[in-house]
Amino acid sequence: MPKINTQELVCIVCPVGCKLTIEKAGDEYIVKGNICERGVDYAVEELTHPTRMLTSTVKLCALHHVRLPVHSSAPIPKDLIFKAMKVINSCTVKAPVTTGQALIKNILDTGVDICSSRTIE
Numbered sequence: 675m676p677k678i679n680t681q682e683l684v685c686i687v688c689p690v691g692c693k694l695t696i697e698k699a700g701d702e703y704i705v706k707g708n709i710c711e712r713g714v715d716y717a718v719e720e721l722t723h724p725t726r727m728l729t730s731t732v733k734l735c736a737l738h739h740v741r742l743p744v745h746s747s748a749p750i751p752k753d754l755i756f757k758a759m760k761v762i763n764s765c766t767v768k769a770p771v772t773t774g775q776a777l778i779k780n781i782l783d784t785g786v787d788i789c790s791s792r793t794i795e
């Protein structure tokens with residue numbers, strides 16, 4: 675009989691915040707406490723391949739601003755967040771920039787870009 679591990683998580687996909695209980699029996703995950711199927715997807719992904727959206731700021735060369743808010747174009751693996759922050763912190767951007775402009779392309783070979791969250795003339 676396969677060993678059963680149990681973990682608890684709060685689903686952060688929507689504001690309801692269902693308390694999830696996840697049992698792992700062999701290769702199978704059994705999720706309980708979810709109101710909808712998105713909770714199952716969230717729980718399995720969080721346990722097998724956790725990712726996060728990244729928001730930060732970069733140094734900016736512009737007349738009236740010294741920092742530019744940035745965000746990742748998609749979630750990146752949680753275990754790469756610290757390395758990604760090192761890359762972002764070493765970056766300096768020159769104005770003008772536009773909202774959504776990719777400033778660091780394919781960060782750490784993730785296929786995700788770091789993009790400007792503001793337009794600065």
Ligand code: SF4
Pocket residue numbers: 685686687688689690691692707708709710711712713714
């Ligand atoms: S399981 Fe569904 S209803 Fe519950 S928090 Fe997650 S997304 Fe929202």
